[in-house]
Amino acid sequence: MAPLEPWEKVLVSQDFETSVHGKTDCIDCHGGKQAAEKDAAHAGLVADPSADSKACASCHKDISASAATSLHSSLNGYWTALNTRSVPENHPKLEEAFNNHCASCHTTCGDCHISQPNSVGGGLLSGHVFEKTPPMTRTCTACHGSRVGAEYLGKHEEIPGDVHFREARMNCVACHKGVDLHATPADANAHRYAGAEAPACVNCHPQVGASGDTVPQHALHKDKLSCQVCHAVEYTSCDGCHVSVSDKSGAPIYKTEGDYLTFYIGLNPLQSEARPYKYVPVRHVPVASTSFEFYGANLLPNFNKAPTWVYATPHNIQRSTPQNSACTNCHGNAKLFLTADKVKAEELEANQPVIVPNPPPAVPGN
DSSP states (O other): OOOOOHHHHOOOOOHHTTTTGGGGHHHHHHBBBOOOSSSHHHHHHHHHHHHSSHHHHHOOOOHHHTTTHHHHHHOOOHHHHHHHOGGGGGGGHHHHHHHTTTGGGOOHHHHHHBOGGGGOOOOBBBTOOOSSSGGGGGHHHHHSSSIIIIHHTTTSSTOOHHHHEEEEEOOOOSSOOHHHHHHOOGGGGGHHHTTOSOOOGGGTTTTTTTOOOOOOOHHHHHTTTTTTHHHHEEEEEOOOOOEEEOOOTOEEEEEEOOEEEOEEEEOOOOSSSOOSEEEEEEEOOOOOTTTGGGGGSSOTTTTGGGGGGOOOOOOOOOOSSSSSSSSGGGGTTGGGOOOOGGOGGGTTTTTTTTOOOSSOOOOOTO
């Protein structure tokens, strides 16, 4: 996607002026005051009125209320991980790091419905026209691009895009409905995999594992394997991220040790009634015990309290995959499983909940 010209970023088009939102005075959302002089008119201007959702709440009360506590807004998933690995006395330094490096992922209403995320240069989507359905590649995958976007759109060489996109050009919101994006159930407030699966594959594929299913493996493996174990292909893993502040510019910077494609099946570290699977795909997340050492020594003293190989739901679903083409491609094939020899020595303790000590043996007669 080509970057926008400067004038395109701020253009308020005629289409906006005739829209529902365009019939509202600018100062009702942006503040400032009616004045002939530019400086006077812009005094007290609020660049992003949706940052605290008050402007949106005047017309969208219920959505604004739930969005304010959603994971997109609260970023609780980050703090769930940090709280697990740290201790309370380290929180002030971690809050500083969080505000410098993590808080930019906070999403306002405007980031989805009015403008592009700053990560791709910012600027209005359509001359300030409000987009009811966010354009996928300019909003959703602009933020979730390095993993989800690249997987879903098929940007990894020789790895096809997700069948839902490749065959049906399905947008993210085809599965991730507005109610899921605007709100987070109380039981899922800790992180995106807490609580019930939403969306779940069976929402659209209820026949899988049900009476009359013509694929016997579905019934055999139902509740033992997540769907992605059989129907995903290679996806991105990343090694440790280290954050700091540039001496030259004073801007926050980060650097990961590297990223690479993997497909490993691990034990389900989040096993519950909602997610009963024994096995799930796992990917390495970009965290190391020294990720925040720029802000202080030993800020993650409980680093081993959480795995670095975590529950994953790759967005590159295929009907046919290398692992589902034959029983022997999983059973008796230790290469496909996250065994201890594939984990860094310094991360072995952290990953005990996901390491597979004994991969499933070969099926007799195969």
